[in-house]
Amino acid sequence: MNTERGIPSARSPLGPILVAVAAGGAILILLSWPLFSASVAPSLEDVLPLLNTSLILMSGACLVLGRHFIAQGCVIHHKRSMITAAVFAALFLIVYVTRWATFGTKAFTEQGWLRPFYLTILTSHTLLAIAIVPLVLIALRRALKREFLKHRRIARWTFPFWLYVVLTGWVIYWMLYRL
Numbered sequence: 356m357n358t359e360r361g362i363p364s365a366r367s368p369l370g371p372i373l374v375a376v377a378a379g380g381a382i383l384i385l386l387s388w389p390l391f392s393a394s395v396a397p398s399l400e401d402v403l404p405l406l407n408t409s410l411i412l413m414s415g416a417c418l419v420l421g422r423h424f425i426a427q428g429c430v431i432h433h434k435r436s437m438i439t440a441a442v443f444a445a446l447f448l449i450v451y452v453t454r455w456a457t458f459g460t461k462a463f464t465e466q467g468w469l470r471p472f473y474l475t476i477l478t479s480h481t482l483l484a485i486a487i488v489p490l491v492l493i494a495l496r497r498a499l500k501r502e503f504l505k506h507r508r509i510a511r512w513t514f515p516f517w518l519y520v521v522l523t524g525w526v527i528y529w530m531l532y533r534l
């Protein structure tokens with residue numbers, strides 16, 4: 356154990372290994388999914404949403420690990436996990452914008468109670484996804500400037516909002532492409 360500004364941290368490789376396993380597992384399961392279910396090779400239009408959802412889920416896996424590590428007092432693992440989570444989120448954004456610019460948006464065609472449910476999830480997901488961009492950047496900036504008390508104040512909001520965006524991102528993908 357060593358300390359960073361009096362806060363305990365650890366240097367064992369457990370953190371990065373767990374992050375890599377969680378991230379690799381999520382993307383493998385998701386990317387191999389269409390290979391099992393489709394009889395024809397999936398098109399780019401099918402693969403991009405899958406890649407997108409994998410990236411957002413990997414960001415969520417790292418986020419949850421990062422939360423776990425700070426609860427254990429492992430600042431170094433927390434830092435690595437959160438930076439990895441932010442990188443995956445940035446990749447998600449790049450793939451999302453590429454897909455949107457190339458193929459546009461996909462309409463939800465189901466009717467009945469599923470429709471208002473889907474629209475509620477989609478609206479809250481989109482609004483919070485926009486809101487967390489500055490929150491994540493400010494949380495990272497404060498942490499990297501070692502302003503940990505200020506970091507903690509904003510991180511307490513950033514974490515649940517980010518997690519909500521990740522989980523609802525998965526639900527939206529599921530409802531649009533798997534229902």
Ligand code: HEM
Nearest residue numbers: 362425430434437491494495498503504507510511513514
């Ligand atoms: C956007 C990325 C990040 C998020 C979402 C995040 C999230 C969090 C959360 C939820 C906490 C616990 C707050 C609480 O006590 O309830 C925390 C604490 C902490 N984070 Fe981060 N974190 C991020 C990046 C970083 C980075 C890059 C570092 C670099 C060292 C860092 C260092 C710390 C430290 C030292 C604490 C403990 C602060 C204290 O207890 O006074 N975090 N963070």
